[in-house]
Amino acid sequence: MxxxxxxxxxxxxxxxxxxxxxxxxxxxxxxxxxxxxxxxxxxxxxxxxxxxxxxxxxxxxxxxxxxxxxxxxxxxxxxxxxxxxxxxxxxxxxxxxxxxxxxxxxxxxxxxxxxxxxxxxxxxxxxxxxxxxxxxxxxxxxxxxxxxxxxxxxxxxxxxxxxxxxxxxxxxxxxxxxxxxxxxxxxxxxxxxxxDVPGETRTLLKAFSDFVESEDLPEEQAREKTKTLVGYATSQAKLGEPITLDELSGLIDEERPKAFYEHIRNKDYGMAPEFPADKRTLSQFQRFTGRAEGLAISFEAHMLGSKIDYDEGRNTLVIRQVPTQLREQLRRAQKGADR
Structure with a gap:
């Protein structure tokens, strides 16, 4: 230096x-x-x-x-x-x-x-x-x-x-x-x-969640990609360097290094190609997961309170904006049950 x-x-x-x-x-x-x-x-x-x-x-x-x-x-x-x-x-x-x-x-x-x-x-x-x-x-x-x-x-x-x-x-x-x-x-x-660094970071995490959903990835792959994103962004913040979307995309999917970058551009999230990460926002980004008796649930922490509500007293989850693929499966199953 x-x-x-x-x-x-x-x-x-x-x-x-x-x-x-x-x-x-x-x-x-x-x-x-x-x-x-x-x-x-x-x-x-x-x-x-x-x-x-x-x-x-x-x-x-x-x-x-x-x-x-x-x-x-x-x-x-x-x-x-x-x-x-x-x-x-x-x-x-x-x-x-x-x-x-x-x-x-x-x-x-x-x-x-x-x-x-x-x-x-x-x-x-x-x-x-x-x-x-x-x-x-x-x-x-x-x-x-x-x-x-x-x-x-x-x-x-x-x-x-x-x-x-x-x-x-x-x-x-x-x-x-x-x-x-x-x-x-x-x-x-x-x-x-x-x-707006916290806003840019929240937009990145939203784009990543949408990307994982659109790819219909298995839970283990989704978890690994989440670790990759958070690890890269945290490392850049520690070094005082910005997140570079092109570089991040290559880390998230080495076989298709442009996939995440193209997802961001095609959906027009409005992010800058480079921006610093907000560590406080990153620290709130984690996945909640649970499996029991044929039920598997997984979602990012930032969705709690927006798309997902948890009622501790009743021990229930309320999910809004059900993913498209799941919604279609449920619709088909419902039609079959009504016949």
């Missing part, structure tokens, strides 16, 4: 309402193993966060100047330190107006992962701990607590520069204490939400 440029500034904001004080670094951080470890840990923590939103820049303006400063830096009109100083001063102003933040160290890191350039921005906080010195004394020590990462954003620079139609080249964490706690940070980036 080559780090092109990295710098840290400090915004000191006390909870007593005193003005925010900026302690700005005047030069970039030197490349080091510690810096690489920090960025790797930051990415791991960021990827693991649930509830991220995805979007794109607002048009550059006085209210949203960040994209203009970033472009000037990328075009070589100013250096990284100057860019970060402009940005952190803007964040200082917005933080001054906010009563929801206590400040912290602000990290700016321009790095490359594979063939893609990213800019990560994170507000970092410390936790108190203890350490043992070389003299074997126990002493108080502070350390960065990346588990408390609540305000951070990542910009896919390559996608922003090369794909003018993209609406998902920025991701950011929605605040722990609700949307208001992250509004000022989103405004600092100048980001507007452009993609």
């Amino acid at each position: 080559p780090i092109r440029h990295c710098i840290v500034h400090l915004l000191d904001k006390k909870p007593d309402g005193t003005p925010v004080v900026l302690h700005a670094r005047d030069s970039e951080l030197a490349s080091s193993q510690a810096m690489e470890n920090l960025l790797a840990d930051l990415n791991e923590s960021y990827n693991a966060k649930q509830g991220k939103a995805w979007g794109l820049f607002h048009e550059e303006s006085g209210a949203y100047p960040f994209s203009g400063w970033l472009k000037a830096y990328l075009d070589g009109e100013q250096d990284f330190t100057t860019f970060s100083r402009q940005a952190v001063e803007h964040l200082q102003q917005l933080m001054e107006e906010s009563n929801l933040s206590t400040g912290g160290h602000v990290l700016f890191a321009h790095y490359q992962q594979g063939m893609t350039d990213y800019l990560a921005i994170a507000l970092l906080h410390h936790s108190e701990g203890v350490a043992v010195t070389d003299a074997l004394d126990v002493t108080p020590a502070k350390h960065l607590d990346l588990g408390q990462l609540h305000l951070a954003a990542r910009i896919n620079i390559s996608e922003w520069q090369n794909n003018s139609q993209s609406r998902q080249y920025i991701s950011f964490i929605n605040g722990k204490n609700g949307r208001k706690s992250s509004d000022y940070f989103r405004d600092f980036i100048g980001c507007q939400e452009g993609l």
